[in-house]
Amino acid sequence: MKLLKEFTIPFVGLKIGKHHFEYAIKQAFFEHFEYEDFNDVNINVNLEFEKKSTLLELHFKITGWVNINCDITNEPYNQIIENDFVLVVKFGDEYNDENIDILIVPHGTYEVNIQQYIYELSVLAVPIKRVHPGIEDGTLNSEILEKLEALSPKEQNENKEKKEEIDPRWNTLKKLLTDK
Incomplete structure (x- = not known):
């Protein structure tokens, strides 16, 4: 899969300390991943990027909504989503992403791409059973x-x-x- 340039953070030029990044995620982002469950998307990603002398800490926080189809009626509705995640990036001899919240990149790496983490956070924030809110409160006529x-x-x-x-x-x- 091709990496999207806007989600690559070159951390070599950043000073030690905290840095903030914001991203607005739309439907085209998920089309890049060939994910077709969402009809429409409006997600904001706030990333607190903390550079330390020996490692990097990335604090992701996503909020927004995705338009999905109800599992019962197949009616589209906007599902509010919210999720957060902390990723630690360490430096080692070779690339290793086996651990969920620790990423090891080779020494000499000067940038990190976060698109996969944003994708996974967004998809995992959607409930397993998708029920239109109109069904729960009885206002949906279908x-x-x-x-x-x-x-x-x-x-x-x-x-x-x-x-x-x-x-x-x-x-x-x-x-x-x-x-x-």
Whole structure:
């Protein structure tokens, strides 16, 4: 995958200390990753980049919304997302990204690309079950919801009555439990 230039931070020229970067993520970013679950995107990324003498600390914080389809009705809606992540970049003999929150880059590296981390933070911030807020509060009028309601199994009063009736033989056994 081709690296996007705007997400590459050349840290060699930065002074030791904290630096702030902001990114506005739109739909084109996810099209670059060939991710098609989002209809539209408006995400803000705040990155606090702290350069230390032996390592780098990156504090990601994303906020915004993604337009996705509901799992129940397939109606599009805006899902609010929020996520944060801390990445430590260390220097070593060879590149190693096996640990989730530690990235080891070879000595002599002068820049780090953060696009993959932004992508993963955004995708993982979306809930597993995507339910339109109109379903939860009852304001969504949809043909699919009406059809689901019509096809859902109805509780039968006969089964309730059978559960409420207790076989009289059990009453004697219950009496034994209370006699202790």
